Amino acid sequence: MELKQRAKAASSASDTTLKTLAKQLVQVRQQRAKIQGAKAQLGAMGMHATVTASQIAAASAIGSVTEGMKTANKAMDARATAKIMTDFQRENERMQVKEEMMDDVLMDVFDSDGVEEEADQLTNQVLAELGVELDSQLVGLNAPTSKPHAESEQEQAEQDALDDVLPDLRSRLNAL
Numbered sequence: 001m002e003l004k005q006r007a008k009a010a011s012s013a014s015d016t017t018l019k020t021l022a023k024q025l026v027q028v029r030q031q032r033a034k035i036q037g038a039k040a041q042l043g044a045m046g047m048h049a050t051v052t053a054s055q056i057a058a059a060s061a062i063g064s065v066t067e068g069m070k071t072a073n074k075a076m077d078a079r080a081t082a083k084i085m086t087d088f089q090r091e092n093e094r095m096q097v098k099e100e101m102m103d104d105v106l107m108d109v110f111d112s113d114g115v116e117e118e119a120d121q122l123t124n125q126v127l128a129e130l131g132v133e134l135d136s137q138l139v140g141l142n143a144p145t146s147k148p149h150a151e152s153e154q155e156q157a158e159q160d161a162l163d164d165v166l167p168d169l170r171s172r173l174n175a176l
Contacts, residue, residue, distance in 0.1 A: 002021065
């Protein structure tokens with residue numbers, strides 16, 4: 001500010017006071033730039049010191065973990081551990097074999113072929129009674145074309161009784 005006032009008041013560029021003030025202004029600007037550079041360098045050095053301290057702490061932690069692992073390895077017997085693992089695998093295989101055997105026994109007890117064949121026969125009978133022909137809908141399957149024979153005398157007797165009552169029921173239905 002003083003420099004501007006002096007420059008306005010000065011009559012020539014050879015004014016020594018004006019030159020001295022201008023030099024001082026240039027020096028102050030250079031010193032300010034140097035101070036800012038030094039401040040940046042100090043900040044970088046502080047960051048570097050922080051990173052180095054973090055690395056030292058991490059190395060110390062890794063050293064502690066290594067010591068702990070050494071202690072654990074000394075306390076653990078590799079042969080005994082391998083034996084335990086082998087025993088476990090053997091017992092696990094035995095258990096799987098027993099489980100498969102139990103599954104097979106239960107399948108044999110609960111899933112007999114007779115039940116499945118009887119269910120198939122009943123399904124075929126119902127379809128035959130409804131007059132459904134699966135040959136036209138499903139290729140390669142043999143559907144019954146006639147009603148299956150009655151398996152017992154009781155079923156035959158029930159069928160005969162139904163056949164006797166059926167004409168009477170139809171006449172009643174038609175009368176309505």
